[in-house]
Amino acid sequence: MRRLPKMLLCAAIVVAAGCFAAVAADDPTDQSKLIRPVDKTLNFVFIPKLIHPWYDTVRQGAEYAVEEFKAQGININVRFDPPPVADLNEHIKKIESAISARPDGIAVAALDPAANAQVIDDGLAAGVTIFTFDTDSPASKRPCYVGHNRDEDDGYMLGEYLAERLGGKGNIGVLTGSLTAPNHVGRTKGFRRAIGKYPDIKIVFERSENDDLQKAEELTENALQAHPDIVGFFACNPSNIDIGRAVRNAGLAGKVVIVGMDLLDETMELMEEGVLDAVVTQRQWEAGYWTVVYLTRKYQGHTFPAEHQTGSRLFTKDDL
Numbered sequence: 278m279r280r281l282p283k284m285l286l287c288a289a290i291v292v293a294a295g296c297f298a299a300v301a302a303d304d305p306t307d308q309s310k311l312i313r314p315v316d317k318t319l320n321f322v323f324i325p326k327l328i329h330p331w332y333d334t335v336r337q338g339a340e341y342a343v344e345e346f347k348a349q350g351i352n353i354n355v356r357f358d359p360p361p362v363a364d365l366n367e368h369i370k371k372i373e374s375a376i377s378a379r380p381d382g383i384a385v386a387a388l389d390p391a392a393n394a395q396v397i398d399d400g401l402a403a404g405v406t407i408f409t410f411d412t413d414s415p416a417s418k419r420p421c422y423v424g425h426n427r428d429e430d431d432g433y434m435l436g437e438y439l440a441e442r443l444g445g446k447g448n449i450g451v452l453t454g455s456l457t458a459p460n461h462v463g464r465t466k467g468f469r470r471a472i473g474k475y476p477d478i479k480i481v482f483e484r485s486e487n488d489d490l491q492k493a494e495e496l497t498e499n500a501l502q503a504h505p506d507i508v509g510f511f512a513c514n515p516s517n518i519d520i521g522r523a524v525r526n527a528g529l530a531g532k533v534v535i536v537g538m539d540l541l542d543e544t545m546e547l548m549e550e551g552v553l554d555a556v557v558t559q560r561q562w563e564a565g566y567w568t569v570v571y572l573t574r575k576y577q578g579h580t581f582p583a584e585h586q587t588g589s590r591l592f593t594k595d596d597l
Contacts, residue, residue: 313578318352320380321572324371325359326388326458327488330541331515331561332359338565346573355569363455363488365389369396376400382572386411389457406575410568412460423568423585428463431557431589432513435536436471438555439509442534446477447508450500452493453485454514464513464538481507490519497523512537517556521547540592548594555593563587
């Protein structure tokens with residue numbers, strides 16, 4: 278075999294190296310090119326259903342994610358902008374205002390999934406990234422939902438717990454939250470399905486407090502006056518706290534079984550006092566954390582799930 282002259286061999290190696298570099302630079306299989314660097318501060322807006330202590334924990338999770346990204350050299354601003362109360366018109370105005378400001382991402386807790394779908398889709402069509410958290414709007418084109426929507430199962434679990442504590446009999450009251458919120462509707466449906474297996478348990482009082490804390494306490498007082506034989510209450514949201522206040526003020530702590538949703542600071546205080554019996558607690562910290570993570574990934578060009586279930590569990594005084 279003839280050998281190439283040394284000078285010619287060197288030239289061939291240089292040309293080959295150059296060709297390889299060019300091919301590598303234009304390699305269509307190089308997936309790292311799909312990832313965009315973050316060269317600015319990202320601005321995300323969270324729009325909860327209303328101002329409520331439950332969302333304080335969501336905020337804590339979001340802020341934790343912000344600090345993690347800061348350690349990576351990525352700066353993020355997160356702003357929460359809820360309407361004061363659970364009012365659909367005000368909620369939609371908040372979403373529209375956020376879209377007009379064109380942040381890098383918006384996270385919406387759907388107050389009315391069907392009504393929110395149109396404004397979410399309008400924002401997406403305008404090029405604004407919009408995810409849902411807490412409560413989903415599945416009819417919309419939102420690319421990602423982060424939260425817990427196994428609501429009927431949660432209500433059923435609480436119904437079974439209450440029925441067991443009552444020995445399968447007694448008159449009870451129900452607070453149904455917001456009539457358009459899918460999580461409230463689902464929990465109440467699941468609770469009714471569980472209670473329906475016990476013919477000697479009767480719902481003698483049922484009202485919607487529309488996530489209004491003061492109204493929930495007033496309604497409980499009315500229920501106790503109108504039905505002094507009530508032995509149990511179900512709340513499809515954190516209004517179990519307000520039920521607990523009213524029951525305690527009436528001197529009925531420990532005599533009326535109260536079950537509801539979510540674990541807040543006052544929930545634990547009332548459990549320690551023997552006023553509240555059980556709640557199903559969601560992991561809303563996770564909802565805040567992962568929403569920020571996925572909004573950032575979306576901006577960078579990373580993949581992310583269409584749905585992230587954050588889960589729930591039954592919590593009683595024994596768990597304190």
